[in-house]
Amino acid sequence: MRKVIAYFIKHSVAVNVIVVGFVIFGIFGMLSLKSSFFPLTDSKIININATYPGASPQEIEEGVVLKIEDNLKGIEGIDRVTSASRENSGSITVEILKGYNIDFMLLEVKNAVDRVSSFPVGMEPLVVSKQEQSRPTISFALSGENVPLYTLKQLARDIENDLRGIDGISQIAISGYPNEEIEIAVxxxxxxxxxxxxxxxxxxxxxxxxxxxxxxxxxxxxxxxxxxxxxxxxxxxxxxxxxxxxxxxxxxxxKDVAIIRDRFSETPNATYYDNKLAVNITVTSTNSEDLIDAADKVKAYIEDYNQRFTNVQLDVVRDLSVTLNQRTALLTENAVVGMLLVLIFLSIFLNTRLAFWVAFGLPIAFLGMFIFAGQFDVTINVLSLFGMIIVIGILVDDGIVIAENIYQHYEDGKSPVQAAIDGTMEVIPPILSAIITTLLAFSTFLFLEGRIGDIFGEVSVIVILTLLVSLVEALIILPAHLAHSKALQPKNNQPKKGIARVFQKMRIVNDYGDKAMNWMRDKLYAPVLRFSLANKFFTFALFIAALILTFGSMSGGIIKTAFFPRISSDQVSINLSMPNGTSEFITDS
Missing domain, CATH: 3.30.2090.10 (Multidrug efflux transporter AcrB TolC docking domain; DN and DC subdomains)
Incomplete structure (x- = not known):
């Protein structure tokens, strides 16, 4: 390891090539990542739907469902089978174990269904299909003043056809009106x-x-x-x-004996937007489609549509890309604030140029992560962004330790190159220990089963990849930059101009910061450390007591537990329950 570090310190051009590679390939990797609200997961559900007109739930259960379930028993790769029997129809849901190919299991399930030879006469053909994964992207309402529901429905169909012609949009659902039917009044x-x-x-x-x-x-x-x-x-x-x-x-x-007309069924199903009758249109994204891109295209279509029509208009009801963009802005803000804090505090207590090169490691670590993230099917979503926000506070620790130790060796009289080599080698064991323990802690998410494992596994991937890249940056790139930085050069008290004058003025701040740090070390930390070493049993007992108090508070309900934290919503939902048989007009009024 010493030879590797020494090679890159002595050949700084190679380090600059690595940095340029991280920047170029990292930007390409970041731009190539798709966006979704939650991490993408492969489908693990196979649905079997049966339609038997006129049959009771018991007939569906005995004549169809039980026969299929008997044939599904013993098929390797099936985790669970659940079914529901209703009038005229029934459904069976087959859940596949993790690690099995869904397409192969679909063929196995179809073969099991085909082995049933005695389905009831009059039953429609069974439909066996895998459940495609799709996520809501944007939902908007089509409404107009005194516009009939039939007209809104026809316009919604036209909008659906327009949206399907846009690249990257395929899943569109229209709701808010009852089913259509032809009434023959004799x-x-x-x-x-x-x-x-x-x-x-x-x-x-x-x-x-x-x-x-x-x-x-x-x-x-x-x-x-x-x-x-x-x-x-x-x-x-x-x-x-x-x-x-x-x-x-x-x-x-x-027509001689009946009045025939098209109408909606008598099911009381209606949607209103701002007290106007409306039809709701929802766009969802598949695993191969980009959420933010699809939402932007839909919003551009809505803006153009509202400019072309005045009697009807489209209004966005829910847009998940807004939350995603807000998380991205929060990540960017945290990254900028993190780099500024590193620059400010290291400039006070250490050296401004050292602070710059430590903060320089933040964007390099993220760009390096983006190079490999696509290979693990990572997308830009609320969980991956959460992982990036978490790791920001961890990234600069290694850089600070290495930079401070290199500077200490330089102050002891060593040359910049030798100080960079010895200072880095001296702290490799604790830095590796800190990185490995963090990697092990986050890697536990990768072993969780089910949907929770799929969601939080992406947080682990982000943290692990970023920390590994930051380790390369801290052990190879940072020492090479510091070895050739003016921070490790003899101080020149001659008057400077421009940015050099700012660095010269910061040395005065460094002197005050150094005095403050020495005072805290000698007057605060050292006495506490001496007391703790002299009273080992008492110190250990304090921490044990704190641990017992923590467990007691959790068991006694003082510290409450929840699977997910309660957060305030940006929506208010009101549910109205009326007695059975209440007229829809009374409920609506």
Whole structure:
């Protein structure tokens, strides 16, 4: 290790090349990182959905769910299977163990489902799919003064088509209105007049509104596919369905005996924004999409849309990129404040040039981390930014210890190069011990199972990578810079100009700072240390008592515990519960 440190100290050009490499590749690595609100995780869920019209929950359970669950037993890689049976449908959720390939397990589950040979007659084909991971990005409301819900829904569909055409946006959901349906209101007197029953109308609609294949016809030259495409999606398309043919050959059409109209279901589902009827549009991001980029594109679209239309407008309801940008700003602020504090305090007690090179290690450590972060699927999210904020306070410790020790060796009369080598070698054992203990403490997050491990594991990766890069910076880059710095040169009391004059004036501050540090060392720390060494049992007992008080406070409830801290929200939610059967108009009023 001594030869490596000595080589880089004597060949400062090599150190500068390393620094330039960290800067260039670090910037590229930082720009290439995607952003998300929480760390990205691979899907571990496989869903099996069954639809059996007219079946009770018990029939779904006995005829479908239990048969599939029996075939899933014994498949290696499955952690847990849960199911729910409802009227007309059922669902099975399969959770995969960590370390197993989700695509391979999807094939295994499909094979297990296919081995069931006796599903009920009339059941629709089963749907087996893996649950895709997506996270909310931005949500906005479409509203207008006295604009009907049907018009808002059509406009929302147009907005959805526009957003899907933007690169980086694929997942869009529209909500805030009931399901659409076609209402056929039959006139009973008219039915009696034509001698038509309700069943005849139902059969006429069912037999006419179809989309199916009827085989094919092969000839010597071509093959024709027979297909009946008569499915209708709007009420006016059903008006001319023949219901009955009279004796004189006249056809009774559906519009002759019923009023047909498109309408929303009677489910009381509505969304309001600023007391105006609205439709909510939510954009979510997949693992391959960037949250901040998608949110910026949506906000640009919203601004352009509001400029083009005056009767309706789009308003952002929730934007997760705001929180992410705030965390990034907080990180930048903390980094700047950290470097300034290092510069100020080291300039007071040590040397201004030494303080500069110690603070220089902060951005180098982060840029080095960005080079490798992408290889561990790290994204810019609230947890990774939290890890960066944590590590800021740890980074400068090693640099301060090394810089101070090098300066001490120089003051003892050694040459700058020799002082840099000896000063660094002397503190390598305690610095390595401090780094290793910190790495071990944060590495425990990597062994946590489930969602908690996926989330906080990214904090560990950030802290570990940054500390490892800072170790390289502190042991190789920092000593080389200090060895060739003017901080390790004989003091020249000749009057200076410009920045050199500032450094000269700071020496006066250094003298006062040195006197203050010596006073605290001799008058405060030394007496306490002597007393502690002379009364070892008493000193040890004080710390044991403090530990017992801590455990007692936690057990007695004085120090409360919680899995996550309680923080105040920026939203207020009000839930109104009314008696069953209350009219939607009363609830709304």
């Amino acid at each position: 006139n009973e007197n008219t039915l009696l007049g034509y001698d038509i029953s309700f069943e005849e109308i139902s059969n006429a609609v069912a037999s006419s509104n179809i989309l199916t294949t009827g085989g094919n016809i092969k000839t010597d030259r071509e093959e024709y596919l027979i297909r009946a495409n008569s499915r209708s999606y709007y009420g006016n398309e059903l008006s001319y369905i023949p219901v009955k043919t009279l004796a004189d050959g006249t056809s009774v059409l559906l």
